Amino acid sequence: MMIRNLLTAACAAAVLAAPAVQARTAPAQVTEASVVLKDGTYQVAWKTSRPGAPVDLYVSGSPSAPLKAMRKLADNDTDGAAAVTAAQAGAARPYFYVVADGAKTGLRAATRVVPLEGAANFRDLGGYATANGKHVRWGQVFRSNGLSALTDADYKTVGDLDVRLVCDLRTDQERKTQPTVWRGGKAVPVFLNSPKGALDMDMRALFGAGPPSAEAVRANFIGFYKLMPDAYADEYRAMFDKLLAGDAPMLVHCSAGKDRTGVASALILTALGVPRPTVTADYAMSETLLNTADARRAMAAGAKADDPNAAMFARLPPEITRVLMRTDPAYVEAALEAIEQKYGSVEAYLDKVLGVDAKDLAALRARYLE
Incomplete structure (x- = not known):
């Protein structure tokens, strides 16, 4: 009897242990992957669910190439x-x-x-993880600052991205000051331009009464961000219509690629299910890429073209310029919080204002996530 009981217990223990054995033998998964270009070399790094698990590394010039069309670079x-x-x-x-x-x-x-000579803030919104474990597809939505300074070499790089649609959030005045002359690539993309003749707000409104201070300008700039979701609703609605229609790869840009484009990118990533901390981190990245001195030179060029806002910007003291050129997470948070206070959630704003309902969100995620 004792021997039979011992055998029964041993069998039960073996059954209980079986799932653990199976879990240990299940294939590892790549949980993170990143690429940094440094001194002409791509530094590829990754993590796996089981540290030290062997992986194979492939490369392709296409963001959606199937495995059989990729070239293997490393084995195990x-x-x-x-x-x-x-x-x-x-x-x-x-x-x-x-x-x-x-x-x-x-x-x-x-x-x-995307390293370019004439646009420091040109980047890909792909690769970000969503709350449900999927990732935004690479090479589908790009964001950038102005394109007027792109070189022939830049256009060769951008041409390889196969951009089909450019959403230009700049005003007519900005386009006149710094025109985009697209060249190269497989075909000239369709341009979806903002219909605004000039900025909705006079730059002087940011400074208030009396001598401007960095603190006052920051507070007023946050106020500008709170107004942006409604002020640019027409542009953002048209942008989402094109995303839903599959008009991608798409490029969204404005002058600095951080304010109007920053809110547009935040809305796209949020619609795709990317968590808020990642959304704000993407927004904040512009500050490390943009050169304030370059921005001042660009505004000086605008001043010569009789753009009153550019002329005023060019005369600002450096401490004020730094506030306006920052991508403080509080800025984009102000826009998103204003949406939530007025509409209840970003999803409700997408639905009620931009016409992107739950069915559309599902369609966007099916198309732009993997």
């Missing part, structure tokens, strides 16, 4: 990183794919910033 790599030269990458903008041995799917990764 276990150290979590790889250095890939531009020659090895073989594309002006390479997209990497990291997959663990035995796993059915892996993660794509690319540089966040």
Whole structure:
């Protein structure tokens, strides 16, 4: 009897242990992947659900290439990183794919910033993780500052992105001051321009009465962000209509690529289910990319073209310019919080103001997530 009881207990223990054994033998998964371009070399890094698990590394010039169309760069790599030269990458903008041995799917990764000579803030909204574990597709939505200074080499790079639609959130005055002359690429994209003749608010409204102070300008700038979701509702509605129609790859830009474009990008990422901390982190990135001195020179050029706002900006003291050129997370948070206070949620704003309902959100996520 004792022996039979011992055998029964042993069998039960073996059954209980079986799931743990199966879990240990299940294929590892790539949980994170990133790419940084440094000194002409792509530094690819990744993490797996089981540290040290072997992975295969692939590359392609297309953000949506199937595995069979990619080129293998590394086999059974276990150290979590790889250095890939531009020659090895073989594309002006390479997209990497990291997959663990035995796993059915892996993660794509690319540089966040598209390096250009004439636009410091041109970047890809792909790769961000959503709340349900999916990721925004790479190479579908780009954001940037003005394009008037792009070089021939830049247009070769941008042309390879196959941009089909450019949402230009600048005013007619800004386009006159710094026109975009698109060249190169497979075809000239369609331009969706803001119908505004000039900025809705006079820049002088940011400074208040008396000598301007950095504190007062910051507070007034936050007030401007609170107004932006309604002030640019027509432009954002048209942008989402094009996203729903599949008019991508799409490029959204304004002059600095941080304010009107920053709110537009925040709305896109939120609609796709990207968590708020990631949304604000993407917004804040512009500050590290934009050069304030370059911005002042651009505004000086606008002043010569009789743009009153540009002329005023060019004369501002540096401490005021820094406030206006910042991408303080509080700025975009002010826009999103204003939406929530007025409409209840960003999703309600998308529905009631931009005409993007729950069915549309599902369609967007099916198209732009993987």
